[in-house]
Amino acid sequence: MSVIHYILSENMKTYIGKIHLKWCYNCNLPILGKKCDICNTEALPVKLTPPGDARLGFRYDIDFINECLEREFGAKSIEDGIILLNKLPGNLEAYEVIVDGIVKYILYYNEEKETWKIKLKLHGAYDLIEKGANKRIVKIKNDLLNILKDKSTLLRPGIIEITNDIERGDDVIIVNEDERVVGVGLAMLSSNEIEKIERGKIIKVRFFNKNFQNRKLERYKLEEALNLMIEANNSVIYNYEKNAIGFIKNSYEKIKKPVIVAYSGGKDSLVTLILTLKALKKENVEVIFIDTGLEFPETLKNIEEVENFFNIEIKRLEAENFWEKIKEYGIPSRDYRWCSEVCKLNPLKEYLKDREVLSFVGIRKYESFSRAKKRLIYRNTYIKNQINALPIFHWTALHVWIYILKEGAPYNKLYEKGFDRVGCYICPAMELGEMDRVRKLYPELWEKWENVLKEYANKYKLPEDWIRKGLWRWKKFHPKDIW
Template identity: 35%
Template structure:
């Protein structure tokens, strides 16, 4: 992720006032005027306050592992870090105390202390404490076998030495203890236990400055001459970020009509729908609710489960209602100002978000992003400072409050859905299980969240191997058809994309003609065929999903149509041999059906001459 030096300094660390025991979004504490101690963070550094659910979860894990929970009642920060599923650095009293994560194998949360965290826990721990000999050598990463001591494999252990070292480790087989981190630590819990009001007081100058800057961004764009009379709407999803921008917009444009727009995908949590309506009603904000209705379920049979790398659902459930909302909002010149809560820390694709831009997804919409550089902790500080009611789902363990079956969600969140919304979970899980059966995939494929990808990343392939789960779906043949998903739209990775689903072709048949489109990379084991050139990319999955991406809308549509025509040749081929006669590379074979080998130079002459390609 590329940021400017200023952005990098902001995103990778936070400060902590050791006098007041409060986290600081800036360097100086507004309570005692002292300078906070810098804490380096793992990227991207979108640090947040632990929710009520996360506090209870951590407390339960500490009691389970070590028989103590000394962090109760303290302000705890969580910093999301890379992992197999949900993983967070835990920071308490200015100390990186450990890592809390969800294990997708056991479907349970786990906690591993740092050496500093171990020092804090050793003060009161009664379980899983081991004393080892200090050999005077470097011990981190080493394996030892304490006398007359053994534990359950993979269970966490607090380690101390008679010379005062503190550390953490994990039991392995045969009573072997692997030391993960150990050192001479002076870490101690601080005497102060601040309230949220104390934390706001310590950060008040920074919060006010953020709010003022956000309002100035809104005013600076909305009050420009060409936009002054245009209608203004806030994209209000019911999440924390859109809650803040709604408040900023109402404060910045007091003499101007501002309305909220809620795009109901038909897959929202009931709590979210209720919160959006209640909040707007209590603040007397006009609310427009545009619904996708049953669009997701009407299209699922054609396209299958959406994936992180194949989000057809966004086009069907978000773009169509959003376009309707803009159409209803637009001024006489066809433009609508929309204030949006997008932040650059949320994802790699949002890291270069400007202050405003025309929405490439929805023509006629100028988006304004007043909190694009805010971190999650700053969003929450603003919410608490302004005493804004927020979506109650945040207190129940959800980090994001979008669609309940979104493939971008963590498996940890699906476990919460399973408990909190059993009927919704069962409807989706039943569909997934039936889909898996139709594709000869085991139930475990669904249980461990493999459905969330068309092409699985290395971490998921490693997990599948560990669990012995098949990840390649069986091929299904039938009538040849290509269904595209709501036309062409901008792609988060850049350019424009077209998604579609192909039926009636085998993986081998598709592989046999794709050299016409360019040099291919193919893996039957992974079930993916890819064509990547400087101008475009084509990805085909064994499930039948097809994705085309190019630099412009016109190019994406052209490449998609050419690809579709190329695939139509397979099913419609009459073995007339005309393509072999026009091919300058002599790379086409008809002995076992139409096949084109790697010597193809992608000139396209065979495709231009093929009558079968014109009928699909």
């Protein structure tokens, strides 16, 4: 990662807030408070990159990462149980994968190769070898064990043998003559190129430790682990809930306006809804869903499930037809997001035009740098009739997940398919990895969109990358005469 990345992370640390994530290495569970409520021992901090808004991994994520590991290293090393994914800041789609309370891998989308890849940490490499990894392995002479260190370079003469599957830019596992893991690094040359030469730089060593040992922790089946996680975080979640409900009650008494919750089908708005329904009388809360017309089927299904679960009626507001509006406004982009105005904000603005409301919103400061600066109660700048109040502003994604699981509330099943946010199935804010996921899981939805892009690309003679590399997401790559 670049220097800019590092500076960005440092800023995040300063502005967003402390990293809450700790671990009970006794029970092998994530802990958000000071101690584990099961065994009463003090929880220890998990080292992860700020802002540290790690989310819960579902079985899909475990399987997905295991498949990546098997493809690259020949072994599936993650046993069933709790894993967390911590998105790294910046545009690159990359996640620290936390297993047994430690970052073992980084999963990232390689835009050039159009595939998900793995960066290794020593702990992850150790697990892989233990599970029989047989690819991307470099065996080195024991003479080097006292010479190599973090960030050093491995030269050709130090290598005894290598597997024949290494390409330039791949992560490799470095083992000693006894086939114990001693390091991980990045291949500067391919297996073929390495075989042909006798000298020169081969591997950029990232981490090196000749005495490396992994801590072995017991792992539970995922369902059991989730229940234990709820129990281990009981007191901290209880306090978060109490504070949020207090905040909702106070805001309602102070502002004295009719209350709405705009439920989006996402996890944060689900928690906001649960809390609002607990704090206020059901008949005093109006729940609204804005249907952009670009919703995943899971989201629409979830709206019904939520209605049934809480025994409430959710008012659907429909947006103007996106596909028609494209003809008028052109392809939306990150710096030209007419779609969020037309499809998301306008229906609500129209609906609220004759009255003022107090709206409880599931914005969290850990989501982004710009969101971290919000006040807890403020007037919406676009919909002036709406006063926003943010009851879960200080919650992390893990607080949100533990609370949802504890309440047994119906969450959107998209989260069980590798999506870490829920919104329109096409959006210029998406990264290539997300779009790749939509393309694979919902080919018919994706195709409809791609056909629109193709039509534009043909008409204006745009290069292949305009679609393939997602250049349509920025206005500067759009033909001038459209605007």
